[in-house]
Amino acid sequence: MDLKKEVYDPLGYLKEEVKSTIKEVIGKEIELRRAPKGLGDYAVPLVRAIKGQGELEKLLSEVSDKLSRVSGISRIELVRGFLNISLNYREVAKAVFKSVDELGERYGYNPVAEPKRILIEFLSANPIHPLHIGHLRNALLGEALSKLLRLRGHSVEKHFYVNDAGLQISIAAYGFSKVGFPSSLKVKPDEYIGLIYSCVNALLTIRELKRRLEYLREGEGVAEVTSELDEWTAIAAKLRERDPVLFDKLADELNKEDDPKSKIAELNRRFEKGDLEAVRLVRDMCKLVIKGFNLTLRELGISFDSWDWESEVTLWNGLTEEVINRLRRCKYLRSEGGSLVLDGDSAIRDTTIKEELGLTRKGPLPPLTLTRSDGTTLYPIRDVAYSIWKFERCKADIVINVIGVEQTLPQLYVKIALWLLGYKEEARNLIHYSYEAVKVPGYRMSARKGRFISVDELIREAKNRALMEIERRGLSYTTENVGKIAKAVGLGAIKYAILSVAPNKVINFDWDRALDFNRNSGPFVQYAYVRASSILRKADVDLTIDIEPHLQEDLERELLIEVGEWPGLVAKAADELRVDMIANYAYNLAKLFNTFYERLPVLSAKGDVKLTRLKLVKCVKTVLGNALNILGIEAPERM
């Protein structure tokens, strides 16, 4: 799309003009912010900016003289150190309306001067259990960021890293090899594999604890081991309840084995080497789980451009090995009993790495183990290889990894390793987009223990509650529509609840809060959209034509400025990777629009007033739809 800024972001263009005009006079970059109610539309903290420059009066008259010649400005006033600027609403309205008419659904598109190729990796859940609430935050953030960055003109590729190489995979695959996946089974495949994984885990742990208990006999540590054993026995009992036949079968198989743990380790080794049988087993299992993932993701409206199998992109192509060999040449890699350890602390002390990558972490950096003593690799080193693959094979300028905050240290090590390998630019362009956990008060989620709230459950509950809400309100829809709307509203509530809080805040999950359909919620924004749609549907006017804007109420002017701010907000949110800003903006616009809706009639207004209001409604609908789209929330025409 080849467009000029004055077309796709008219208000932003005007603001830039104001800023550069003032800069010309006072020789300084100034801040332009929204003014408080009743004091114009924008304000410049002027006195602060020209502090010590004297001749305030002269500068001021020069500023207002020049600004008065900028079209789109109507009034300038100095109040208590602030230069308050009022817009010429007619001009601004014309420009914004034109922009919305021309760009339509794309209004908000605000491309950077130099668009980048951005590869964003997100979700990347281990393919051994269903997706749970923690994954949901990751998935929603990743999808929303992708959409936001695309609106900013970047080309974005969404990648899912299929973690098929870890030891946990082998644990699940080992269990899977004993019981298979009977085609008669009706359960969701990821749920089924997840149960196998938890069962094998519990059985292995219990076995291990029992052995440790025997070894300890009496004295030190017996009490702790006993209580741990009790905990796991309880976990096992719960798991058995879910599918006694499956559980007993797995228990039998494990009992037959002398040393199942070493069998699992062996499976892991064989897989890394590419042993055909091991590969087939693991692949079959992973594919089943991914099939389940995709069922869930389709419900959420989330998709990926690429599924990168860890084994393929890091192991079997020799990339990880190459990385290790090249890393050996630097002096920060040492061997400890056969395993390789990277000493990032020394690397940071000896080199300019800290300055070049802008690391702010204080204090010593604990070393990171890269390989097991049996030669198999650990996750961080494979991730180094994967990062190189992303930059080189996918030709990415920027790589964003949406990964939980608990992985800050290994992610930092990936950057350090890249830098040490000579990928300095890449190290700089690797972004760990970290987010905090979603916690469920009252219990610790643990996939290993089979204890979590799955995304499927959450979706089911969301739809149910929305359905109940529709019933309670006595709304009548066709059966087909009821389902659709319940889904839109239910998922809208969940998505908004998660995306509207800054990613560095822990979310304490609460059903009632996540599924709130009232103010400051997804449905609130959706409802405003529905109201706008409803007005436009009933308007018997062609809104593609140019009109003579006639704004007579403050509310109309506020609404105009708010929608005018949209492209600028998209730019800011995209550049700062702040999806929550989109959610909060959407809420504020919806709130403003609801007030407008209650106070100022549209359809029964006359002449230019009516046309102007209709145009405003169109702008609001466009922007809300656009914002909801970024958040991955459906914008229904009715609800």
Place this chain on the structure above:
RNA sequence: GGGCCCGUAGCGCAGCUAGGACAGCGCGGCGGCCUUCUAAGCCGCAGGUCCCGGGUUCGAAUCCCGGCGGGCCCGCCA
């Protein structure tokens, strides 16, 4: 023990990067508004030592230092 993050009304959050005009919003509480574009809405009231203590500044929720409280990390798990 070391590192990172969070701490703003009873509860959930925004504002903090670039210090400035009275600290905002939602839930919950109280009181109003549906013959008029869908009340999942609107309007009003009550509710605050911006965790504490210093410092910088004409000015601090915002910046700096020191505490306190909570979370996470410091694994041959990912």
